[in-house]
Amino acid sequence: MPRFTSRPLAAAVLAGILTPAIIAPHAAAVDYGMDPDVVQNPADTPNRPETSGSGPSMLTQGSSDGTVTEGLINDYRPQTVNPMFPEGRDHLPTADIDMDPEVLARLAEYAKVDGDRIRQINAYSPSMGRTIPLVWIVPQDLSEPRPIVYALGGGDGGQGRDNWITRSDMVDFYSEKNIHVILPMLGAYSYYSDWLEENPDQGGKQMWETFLTHELPGPLEAELGADGTRxxxxxxxxxxxxxxxATHQPGFYDSVASLSGCGDTNSWLGRRGVASTIYNGNGTPEMMWGAPNSDYSRYQDAVINAGRLAEQPNLYVYAASGLPGDLDFLGPNAPADDGAWDDRRGPGFYIEAASNLCAHRLKQATDARGIDTVYYDFATTGTHSWDAWNNALREFWPIQARGFGIDGGSVTPGLDGEEAPWVGSSDSSRYTDLFGPSSEIYGGSTAPALSSRLDDPSLSSQSSVPDGSSDSSGSSGSSGSSD
Incomplete structure (x- = not known):
C-alpha cells in the first residue's frame, strides 16, 4: 500500500530541460530561433514585458490576465470530459516521422546530439501545423523492442543549457537500462497543453496534449520498435x-512521475502560479484554458478531478520543502557563486515550497477518495533544482519498472510502508494557510475556505461531492503554484 516518505534529499539549479530543432517532410530546414550563435535561448520571448522583484511578490505581477487576481475560484465540480474533444481524438490525423533530419546546431551544442547515442527525430504535428524536433536517447541494445520514456521540460522547455541531458545523468541511466527516452522540444511556457487560443510568440497553435498523447506515440513507437509500454x-x-x-487519460502511460509540479490549477493561487509561468512566453491563463470556473479550466485541474487517479497505475508525486539540503551545497549542480546561491535560496525555495503545498492538496484529495495507490514522496529538504530531480528519478525507477513489467528493485520502504515516517504531513490542521483546509468542502477538491470561514459550523469534515460519492477530510490543505 503506497504511502509517503520524507527524507533529506536535496537539490541544484532552477527549472529547464532540453533543446529544440526543426525540419520534416512538411518543411525545409528552419531553425526557429535555435541558432545558438544568434539566440541565447529561443524561450527568451521577444517583446516580453519587463518584470521586477522575486519571491512571493512575483505572484502578484507578470500577467495581463486580470482573472488571476479577481476573487476566488468557487466551482469545484469534477470535469472529466474534455470540452475541446468531447468525442475523443481518434478521428484526428497522426504525426509524420522523419528519423534522419538535419540536426540543428543548438541541439548538437546544448542537447549533445551526436547522431549515435543521442539523436534528433522530427515529427510533424497536424494540429499545430509545424514540425516538432525530438531528442532521442538511444538504448544500448536495439536488438529487441524496448519501453519508452517521454521526459518533458521545465518552464523554458529545456531549450537552454540547463536540461535533463546537461544537468542529470538521464542519458546513462536509461541507455544502460535499454529504455528509449524522448524529449520533445519547443514547448516553452506551454504547460504542454492544448490552448484555446494561439500564441504567436511561441510558434502559433499550442496543441501539445493532442500531439503528445494522440499524434506522436503510435507512429513514433512503431518507428522505434518500442514494446508498447510507456x-x-x-x-x-x-x-x-x-x-x-494522468487525470485525462489514466492508464495511457504505464507509469507517471510528477516532480515539483502543481495540479491545483483552478484555485486562485494555483492559477496565479500558472500565469506567472506562461507570462514569460507572452501568454495568459485565459488564452490557454479560458475563464476560471469554466468547464475547460476545471478539466485542467488534477485536484478537482483526483478521483480519476485511482485508475492511473504507478503514479509517483515528488515535492520537497524548499529548505536547502546537502545536495544544495555538495551536489554536482550546487551553486558556484553568490548569484547562483541567491537563485537557490530565493526562487529555489519558494517555488518548491509552493509545489509542496500543491502536492499536499492533491494528497488530501486522493486520501479523501480512498485512493491509496499514489506514491507521495515529500522530502524534508531540497530546493527546486536539478540534483533533487535527479535523485527523484532514482526513487521513481522501481515504480516505473513495474509499469514496464521488469524488475527495478524494491521501492523505498517509506513509500510502501504502512506508517508515514514523518508524523504530521497528513494532519489536516498542519497546512491551514491562508485558504484553510481544503478538505472542508468536497472532501479535498481544493475548495479554498478562507480563514474567516473556518469557524463556520456549516462546514463539516465530511460532505457530499458532486459526483455522488462521500469524502471525508484527509491530509493537509493548501494551495500553491509551480513554474
Missing part, C-alpha cells in the same frame, strides 16, 4: 502536465 516524466512546469495527463 512512461511519462514531468518536472516543474511539466510536473503539472504529468498530473493532468
Amino acid at each position: 512512461s511519462l516524466i514531468g518536472m516543474s512546469m511539466s510536473g503539472t502536465t504529468a498530473l493532468l495527463y
Whole structure:
C-alpha cells in the first residue's frame, strides 16, 4: 500500500530541460530561433514585458490576465470530459516521422546530439501545423523492442543549457537500462497543453496534449520498435502536465512521475502560479484554458478531478520543502557563486515550497477518495533544482519498472510502508494557510475556505461531492503554484 516518505534529499539549479530543432517532410530546414550563435535561448520571448522583484511578490505581477487576481475560484465540480474533444481524438490525423533530419546546431551544442547515442527525430504535428524536433536517447541494445520514456521540460522547455541531458545523468541511466527516452522540444511556457487560443510568440497553435498523447506515440513507437509500454516524466512546469495527463487519460502511460509540479490549477493561487509561468512566453491563463470556473479550466485541474487517479497505475508525486539540503551545497549542480546561491535560496525555495503545498492538496484529495495507490514522496529538504530531480528519478525507477513489467528493485520502504515516517504531513490542521483546509468542502477538491470561514459550523469534515460519492477530510490543505 503506497504511502509517503520524507527524507533529506536535496537539490541544484532552477527549472529547464532540453533543446529544440526543426525540419520534416512538411518543411525545409528552419531553425526557429535555435541558432545558438544568434539566440541565447529561443524561450527568451521577444517583446516580453519587463518584470521586477522575486519571491512571493512575483505572484502578484507578470500577467495581463486580470482573472488571476479577481476573487476566488468557487466551482469545484469534477470535469472529466474534455470540452475541446468531447468525442475523443481518434478521428484526428497522426504525426509524420522523419528519423534522419538535419540536426540543428543548438541541439548538437546544448542537447549533445551526436547522431549515435543521442539523436534528433522530427515529427510533424497536424494540429499545430509545424514540425516538432525530438531528442532521442538511444538504448544500448536495439536488438529487441524496448519501453519508452517521454521526459518533458521545465518552464523554458529545456531549450537552454540547463536540461535533463546537461544537468542529470538521464542519458546513462536509461541507455544502460535499454529504455528509449524522448524529449520533445519547443514547448516553452506551454504547460504542454492544448490552448484555446494561439500564441504567436511561441510558434502559433499550442496543441501539445493532442500531439503528445494522440499524434506522436503510435507512429513514433512503431518507428522505434518500442514494446508498447510507456512512461511519462514531468518536472516543474511539466510536473503539472504529468498530473493532468494522468487525470485525462489514466492508464495511457504505464507509469507517471510528477516532480515539483502543481495540479491545483483552478484555485486562485494555483492559477496565479500558472500565469506567472506562461507570462514569460507572452501568454495568459485565459488564452490557454479560458475563464476560471469554466468547464475547460476545471478539466485542467488534477485536484478537482483526483478521483480519476485511482485508475492511473504507478503514479509517483515528488515535492520537497524548499529548505536547502546537502545536495544544495555538495551536489554536482550546487551553486558556484553568490548569484547562483541567491537563485537557490530565493526562487529555489519558494517555488518548491509552493509545489509542496500543491502536492499536499492533491494528497488530501486522493486520501479523501480512498485512493491509496499514489506514491507521495515529500522530502524534508531540497530546493527546486536539478540534483533533487535527479535523485527523484532514482526513487521513481522501481515504480516505473513495474509499469514496464521488469524488475527495478524494491521501492523505498517509506513509500510502501504502512506508517508515514514523518508524523504530521497528513494532519489536516498542519497546512491551514491562508485558504484553510481544503478538505472542508468536497472532501479535498481544493475548495479554498478562507480563514474567516473556518469557524463556520456549516462546514463539516465530511460532505457530499458532486459526483455522488462521500469524502471525508484527509491530509493537509493548501494551495500553491509551480513554474
